Amino acid sequence: MNPPSEHRDAPADQRLRSDAERNRERIIAAARTVFARDGLGASMASVARQAGVGIATMFRRFPTKEELVEAVFCDRMDAYVDAVAVALDDPDPWHGFTVYIEAACAMQAADYGFADVLTTTFPTAKALEKRRNEAYEGMVELISRAKATGRLREDFESSDLVLLHMANAGVINATSDAAPDSWRRVVALFLQSFEAPARGPLPASPEHDALYKAMLRTTPTDPGAPEPNKSD
Amino acid sequence: MNPPSEHRDAPADQRLRSDAERNRERIIAAARTVFARDGLGASMASVARQAGVGIATMFRRFPTKEELVEAVFCDRMDAYVDAVAVALDDPDPWHGFTVYIEAACAMQAADYGFADVLTTTFPTAKALEKRRNEAYEGMVELISRAKATGRLREDFESSDLVLLHMANAGVINATSDAAPDSWRRVVALFLQSFEAPARGPLPASPEHDALYKAMLRTTPTDPGAPEPNKSD
DNA sequence: TATCAATCGGATTGCCCTATCCGGTTTCCG
């Protein structure tokens, strides 16, 4: 219980020594770059290298990748939550809905890591999950309003947003290098299929719980395309 | 239906010694299992373990993962090509189109590896690419017919099929464990958005060449979700 | 059945990753 080592920042409010704080910032900045480029699958070691700090420093400050992810994506999640707020402010809920979806998917396209964040849950990253829930609740309201205007199909469900993000992630992961705008067409197709009147019934949505479990998949890897490494 | 040997494509169809042939089959069977479960990102070593053969045997028979992939997925690609043929035989092109898409996406859902194969090109795997092209040409024809009936939107392009498969791969990779039927809803939404009349214009499709390059991404890894390892 | 080449597969090399240890260094505060 007495930490001969240093890992004790649970309360987190503990002020860091100036050099430690400086390195913390460097690590976060590096992680921002690396995660954006490689997704959350990037290794802690590569982040440390990019930051120019020792591996030990990396793990001392962020013992878990989840903690690093939380520190890196909190502000991006704020932007995400803001986008929902903007959509709710739109006098035309359907218009707000479409603009929001395009914005959210654009955020995915601009940042591999964020694309992973939107389709993964991090039970221990409370700050992240708090924002996710805020956004979620806002979306439930927005969806309800959009349905009320008759522009959004009645059988649309909030879980469809998650599926949309997963699909978008697949497109982005496969095309972002060679055909970086492909996702726009895919999202446009989705939006047209969301529009009322529905052209037919849909298979049932996945259970909320099941989808939540799906979002728990250990560490994000981007399926969709074949890659170099993998455990057996 | 064919000579004793199995895949008679390469000129060097040198007959293998019986034990070598036996191991070859074991390796292919093992790869079928492993790729289906883990995608093409699975390691050669894990396939060798599953097959119960030495690593050296693995590499002697299949010096490249691409060669192994080719041996494993040729017959699955045949089924894929058959699905197109069936669709072309359908008196109602639109009906054939929808049935085909559902079938193709179901194949993806049933086999992680095949999902990768459908969104990746393997320049050196001629047998695979030959079938892919056959299927592609059939689809071009089917699309043309479906448009002629007025059920498929005019601005649908064959490249949209690739995007659909990429999106589907994203959904499957993220949900297959916990919510394995999610893709059905996504595919249904896509089909409704493909239906004429179009509800609005779409952003341009990616260039054919660009999409081809996108499908070249080195080795398949499944992006979409964060994963354990990754190079820096 | 004996012989020789083809084949087998364990061992090895080289590289990357996670995670922890620990001696040397820097910051902070009295």
Add this chain to the structure above:
DNA sequence: CGGAAACCGGATAGGGCAATCCGATTGATA
């Protein structure tokens, strides 16, 4: 300004993967 606590980061242990080497083994043929 000086010392202790906090911090740094190289080194290391343990594990995975791709790829190659080579002595032991086995199949095919005379």
